[in-house]
Amino acid sequence: MSAGLRTGLRLRIAASIVAIVLLAVVGLAIAVHLLVTLDRVDEARSAAQARISAAVDIYERTGLLSFDAKVDDPSLPRELRAAVRRDGSRATLVRGGSTRDVWAAGRTGDTVLSTHTRLRVVDASVRAVDRALVLAGVVTLVVATLVGFASANRLARRLQMAARTAREVAGGADPRSLRAVVGSRRDEVGDLAEAVDVMTERLNERLVIEQRFTADVAHDLRTPVTGLVTAAALLDDSRPAELVRDRAAVLAQLVEDLLEVARLDRGGETPAEEPVDLGECVRHAVAVGIASGEYGEDTVVVRTDDTTRVLTDPRRVERVLSNLVRNAHLHGAPPVEVTQEGTRITVRDHGAGFDAGLLTRGPERFRQARPHRTEGNGLGLVIAAGQVAVLGGSLSFANDPSGGALVSVTLAPGPGTTSQPGHDAVTEP
Template structure:
């Protein structure tokens, strides 16, 4: 079983904060240990030297038969057992131990009669010094970590903010807004060295500009070709009407009509590409509009009105979308073709082989064919473009039991009641 982590766990800011915290803690711990060990060794060394010096003085006084000071004695109470054992073995040594609740530095050496001569030095001040040093190390480490985190968070936030801006612009470009740009000011300053984020932003802007230029060139080419074809096609149509009746004349007129339809489709696509189409809204009954579309198609299409609805839409554009879907179902699918109205949702289904995989994955593509199969022409491309103008959602799918299903979901204006089925 895989554990699902929260989305914020993978953010760059969190990773940077954790990295900075770990590194600061490790550095503070290393420096604190080094300082603690150094100062402790120095303090203990000074206390040890003082204790051994007093032990030497006490030993000289003891051997001369003089009286010992208050801090020296033979087998004094409180002397650590391990240090006493060392002294009885003929060695000198020192040791820190608690004596009457106070830290004491002991120094002991051998005396006559198998006894131990020892002196003690008050170690309380040295212990307090080490404790104060440890407290200062902890406080300074905490303050240093906090300050480093604030500075690091500020620096990382600036970087992540720029990255989020770049990602947001990339998503806008993917959605079709080719005018979107990052416009990172750092990338525009030529004399200033660019960081990696600025380089990515500049590359994204360059890519968007290049892509926009190519698409505009393709759109202009499509529009120019369509406009240039209209004039000779008009002449061909007029000439075809003058031909004598017969089978060759019918073929010529049929091909001229197909060319005129293709030209008008290209012009419509070029207008949709510019994004300047304007809606002419009116309230329409979806059931009645669907019946008009089926009658105009002249094809045998079953109409099912599960739940009628009144929508505010552009009638001409909606008829164009539904007409293209019905025509595509008859041309590329198999009967029966069913048009279903269920509220603001209109579905067109055939019982053929279904849509190809590339269309389901990427949507309709102009004139594309795959695997030698017949392409879907411009009808579905125009239907998608007009649906976007209407603010509707056009989705393509294959039915589980076979056949292609195109579903158009229209925005229903508030306040418009559903009609009766």
């Protein structure tokens, strides 16, 4: 679509301008050419008329033939002979194509005098006129093409810049005014930009309201949920009590996740950076999950290089990893491989992999990243992506060629990053 806009609009406008100019130039040239030749033929006809009048006068008075006039020329066209049947009448006839036969005839008594000349319609002077016309036409065409391309280009470029900005904003960049991007000119493009700006502003306002609503709801849920969790902990150890406790815990986790998403949405989160042994940080994050019973010791394989120190916020890194590893267990299949190499950490499982929607659009709240599983609230990947953004790193989702979902986290290699390769160690928690 974008490629279509890039070439399509520009080409179409320029081609229309060229076509119109070409049509006008050719039409004009043909008209001028025709007028010039008609003028020549008319001139030849009046000259012949004048000559035959003079020749008839001289013949009447002296009986002599002049001006190459012939008496009763047998090759005289019949219709001309018929036209001068009346005494004293004169007539002319022009016939032929590129070379015209110009006949003139006059009658005196029984004698028909006639002249016959040949006229080449297109002679050197007409060709000179034609050449001038072609030259002027070509120059006009070239100038029109250039001007057409230039103005189409400017239009297309402004639209293109507006489109690029809109895409950047859609992709998560800070909202910018399209009006500022397309320039201050008051035209249709400016109108469009202003309309889009207003739309963005309205959508943004609604988004902020929705975010605030989510945060408020989650915040207000916290107190009753705490009461529920605390009260449920008082119940005996029966199966129904266990179910209530379990669901209360899930509810509490959901509220916490919602609050975290709301905080990340609101922005303004700053990482508390410190020099971190990334390998240790990764092992710790996985060990916490094992210690809290979220997943078993034998379902996670951790590989770290133990040589990378990076300036980052270890708690956020651990939040990212715990969400990714939990997600891999909930929606994928063990073994889950967590690999850290330099500033890049990958989490890979051996399940069915991500669906196409996630791979193209990224994580969306309350949308399962993989089909056919219902456990989990779908916020894990959203939180992971949000925290990675706060850390200034990048997160990418893929499916491993040999099966399973693959998430890669790359932390920004800050000034504190050091790494001595060659000491690779494989550690399993």
